[in-house]
Amino acid sequence: MPIFQPASEKEVTRAILSGFAKDLDRYADTEVVVIGGGPSGLMAARDLAKHGVEVVVIERNNYIGGGFWIGGFLMNTITLRAPAQKVLDEIGCPYEEFSKGLFVTPGPHACSKLIAATMDAGAKIQNMTSFEDIVIREDNRVGGVVINWTPVQALPHEITCVDPIALECDLVIDATGHDALVIQSLEKRGLAKRIGEGGMWIERSEDAVVEHTGLAYPGVIVAGMAVCSTYGLPRMGPTFGAMLLSGRRAAEEALKMLKKGVPAAKGAEAKGKPVARKR
Amino acid sequence: MDLRRVYLYKDPSAATLDLAAVAAHVRQVLGVPTSVRKEFLRHHPVADLDETAARIAATRVTDLSRPLVPMDPLPPALALFERRLLETSERRVPGVLYDGFRLQGILRSVLPRAERTLAVAHVAFTSRLPGTFDDADRRYHARAVVLGFPSIVSTSGLVEAPAKPRGFYAAKRSLRIDSADARYEALKQEYAGRFLDWDDPRLTQVAKGYALQAVLHQVTGEPFCDDADCVLFNAHWQEEMLHAQVESGLLCARHRKVAEALRGGRRTRPR
Secondary structure (H helix, E strand, O other): OOOOOOOHHHHHHHHHHHHHHHHHHHOOOEEEEEEOHHHHHHHHHHHHHHHOOOEEOOOOOOOHHHHOOOOOHHHHHHEEEOOHHHHHHHOOOOOOOOOEEEEEHHHHHHHHHHHHHHHHHOOOOEEEEEEEEEEOOHHHEEEEEEEEEEEHHHOOOOOOOOOOOEEEEEEEEEOOOOOHHHHHHHOOOOOOOOOOOOOOOOOHHHHHHHHHOOOEOOOOEEOOOOOOHHHHOOOOOOOHHHHHHHHHHHHHHHHHHHHHHOOOOOOOOOOOOOOOOOO | OOOOEEEOOOOOOOOOOOHHHHHHHHHHHHOOOOEEOOOOHHHHOOOOOHHHHHHOOOOOOOOOOOOOOOOOOOOOOOOOOOOHHOOOOOOOOOEEEHHEEEEEEEHHOOOHHOOOOEEEEEEEEEEEEEEEEEEOOOOOOOEEEEEOEEEEEHHHHHHHHOOOOOOHHHHEEEEOOOOOHHHHHHHHHHHOOOOOOOOOOOHHHHHHHHHHHHHHHHOOOOOOOOOEEOOOEEOHHHHHHHHHHHHHHOOHHHHHHHHHHOOOOOOOOOO
């Protein structure tokens, strides 16, 4: 007696295809696209999904979680400072208090719990998919993203001339780490500028990252380490509290905007243009 | 011109700042009617919040080693950040240095004509950290106070600008830590009490002295006092500041006479 039910190869193929196609069809037009599946991007997606927002995370790697699997110096213990441990409580990840206000937990445990919590909340994750460009709408507002398979991008152009596809959305969250890829795309068009690191007076870098999290361009919210590069904040030590709370702040800012209609480019409201995208 | 009125403007991000107590102190010491207003840009609302946000964003210092040349074009992210801060002033502005004189110019520009007179002293408390460029060493320095019209007293500057004890920095260097490192808080504990920290209960006491500095600068034209026991002393070290403002908490004899003259309705300059 076989253990598994019989299924032919073609049925397996059709199951993969129809599941994928259903998801892609749904998320071709969504409320929020998060670029980058690290801790800040996952946190933003989870909080948004918990509030019933349609959200998809685009991750270029096969694995999700970015640097959240590993702490400093390839040692897989994650540190967080209060109050970020409350997020671990929420996602059911155990931790220990190492010293007053400083908490430690195994990276694989925290990361896998956060990924699971994000998906449990209803967010869709599209991995092995790279952000390629932005979709520009009236008044230069960002209205979506252009994506392609990571393997296509990884191969020489002469071999893979594969056109990308686009997703439309109300808001893009740039959670791509130091690269700030979405802001970079705007920069190439002269629409935005990353200040880069340094040149600031800083004593509270984690606070700075969280407080700078928010709309950085009409239609684009920056979160996590992308905030550092966009605003010129110095990088932080191997501690993850700011990444989680920056993701949470990004979701809060997105919710505010979605509730009142996403603000279009400056002046659009005054001109009587609709602020919410037709879907 | 006689000083007729002092206005202190709130910083909603400073939980331990009792501005009513500061106002009472200024009133008592100088005998000038002193009252508390909402934060500066709420009390003097601007017509175009986006434009004001962009003007403030343009005062952000991005290179400490050069006098500020505002970015052109201004990155939209900076203006959007300032816009959020203007809407949520109870949030502290972290890790940003602003050109103090340019920031002061923006505040001055929104004052109503009737109050643009040296008979009125405006002292804007803010969480924004102002800096001024020093030609001597060719770099920006964070400031606790930018005296002028209006004067700016920075609640972040009171924490960040005067240097902490020398040993603090030496230990920070030897540990190779930054402020995001958990050991930073432990290090601060070692030096607890020797510098003003965020939400420090001594903030109101310190603010009293800086409010007097701002008002007396407008009256006398003198920015600071050389007497380390006087609340008008220009402290470069936290320990100097805490000595002048908390341990002493008094004007020196010379500035007491100025205050007495002011209370008596006489205009005078210190001798």
